[in-house]
Amino acid sequence: MAPVKVFGPAAFANVARVLVCLEEVGADYEVVDIDFMALEHKSPEHLTRNPFGQIPAFQDGDLILFESRAISKYVIHKYKMNEANLMREGNLKEATMVDIWTEVEAHTYNPALSPVVYECLFNPLLQGIPTNQKVVDESLEKLKKVLEIYEEHLSKHKYLAGDFISFADLNHFPYTFYFMATPHAVLFDSYPHVKAWWESLVARPSIKKLGASMAALTT
Amino acid sequence: MAPVKVFGPAAFANVARVLVCLEEVGADYEVVDIDFMALEHKSPEHLTRNPFGQIPAFQDGDLILFESRAISKYVIHKYKMNEANLMREGNLKEATMVDIWTEVEAHTYNPALSPVVYECLFNPLLQGIPTNQKVVDESLEKLKKVLEIYEEHLSKHKYLAGDFISFADLNHFPYTFYFMATPHAVLFDSYPHVKAWWESLVARPSIKKLGASMAALTT
Missing domain, CATH: 1.20.1050.10 (Glutathione S-transferase Yfyf (Class Pi); Chain A, domain 2)
Known part of the structure; x- marks a missing residue:
């Protein structure tokens, strides 16, 4: 399975919100840097990922997501076999x-x-x-x-x-x-x-x- | 089953957010008015429902909840037999x-x-x-x-x-x-x-x- 991709500087708070979930569930992931100072988050390419031109965005195969809390929940649900069950699914x-x-x-x-x-x-x-x-x-x-x-x-x-x-x-x-x-x-x-x-x-x-x-x- | 209770004036936007979900799933509910002008949302009684002293709060038997979006999701999940499936649970x-x-x-x-x-x-x-x-x-x-x-x-x-x-x-x-x-x-x-x-x-x-x-x- 190809690693999922997180678009955005790893040190940005809303990006780190997603990364901590990926680390906790042990997912294989790759961070694709977005040059914030060069306004790359407002580029046509990034706007196809997030029409609001914000970071992070996220890619899992053909699926493109945005909004850090929604991405985080997706990650937790996708890797739910992990014993942590960080969303307490099922209760x-x-x-x-x-x-x-x-x-x-x-x-x-x-x-x-x-x-x-x-x-x-x-x-x-x-x-x-x-x-x-x-x-x-x-x-x-x-x-x-x-x-x-x-x-x-x-x-x-x-x-x-x-x-x-x-x-x-x-x-x-x-x-x-x-x-x-x-x-x-x-x-x-x-x-x-x-x-x-x-x-x-x-x-x-x-x-x-x-x-x-x-x-x-x-x- | 006793009706669930929603605490707060029904016309307030964050209360209406919960009520529309209750209506959509066909739940039996009761609105308990909270006198906002008299600061009843800061009263000791209401603070036991929501320590931040905000409205709405919600009661289902012994379970007390707050935060309108979290209450709404609870309502949708609880009444998930409803065909609407407003959170798309399972997909x-x-x-x-x-x-x-x-x-x-x-x-x-x-x-x-x-x-x-x-x-x-x-x-x-x-x-x-x-x-x-x-x-x-x-x-x-x-x-x-x-x-x-x-x-x-x-x-x-x-x-x-x-x-x-x-x-x-x-x-x-x-x-x-x-x-x-x-x-x-x-x-x-x-x-x-x-x-x-x-x-x-x-x-x-x-x-x-x-x-x-x-x-x-x-x-």
Whole structure:
């Protein structure tokens, strides 16, 4: 079976979201770099993969996919023989808990945390845009409220969807990884259960492997 | 079997997202109103349903859920004997197309369209806040680009995920319904395939029924 292809720079957060799932299920894959600075994601060729001109895109034979969370779920379902069962297929209640905390990442956690990553890391390092401290301060206030709720939740459950690792947890990895490279990483020290959960994630071989190349982006 | 419960005002867009799925699968349900103006969604009782203090929440026996898209998927999977199969369970390729266009709604369509709804409808009518025309204008420019891509896509497929109705389509209903009550509804006339798709949605009994009570909010 030919390896599946992921289109996009491996270090980009939304690309890493797909890669961590491919690593976790042990899939054979290839990363095809897309030159973001040269606007290759807006090229006619890439628009055939994703009409919205975003990354990542994904190819499995004749099947072309986009949207990182949808690609990730496809990968998990395709390789479902893997014992991890990261979407809890076959157990509606557990699968719904995975869905809930995946939605929380998209609509609550990430909107609070990712602006700090853009302002403190991506904008200054990659685009020479100075940090907007007002955006950082407002986001940190929102993030504290979110982390308080995560702390309470993770004091009762080892992982977000229950006492099992799932896509809901992995989905938090890329942006949190970059947050930990900002001067605000210490914030997590105030939430011991969240901190322990995060440490259990970064100890996983999949995340260690991807984190090594992602760390290069921040130095 | 006791009816499932949906907590939140039925006319709220994220509540209507769940209700349209309940209607489509023919589930027996009850809406428990939450007084948003009295901040009942931040009450200790509601926080036990949703720790983030948002609506809707959902109850099926002992099971309490939140996040409207996750609840909707639960409803569709629970009542999967229904011939509609709105998540295309059992067909990975089709199910992934449903996931992709559900993600597009959340991350691309809704962020362009919903600010127009808030600025032209919800803010002035419900909160007495005047319309911010700059936000409206910027959102409409974004929305035009999104609708161009939808137009091209819907010229090849009857519905978003393929030639079958799915959750991806229904998911667009609540905010688009309210957009059609703003002065900018005419924008859709420039995109005939999008317009035809929308008209096929509002012709559905589920949407006719819910739309009747939602329309009361806008007059």
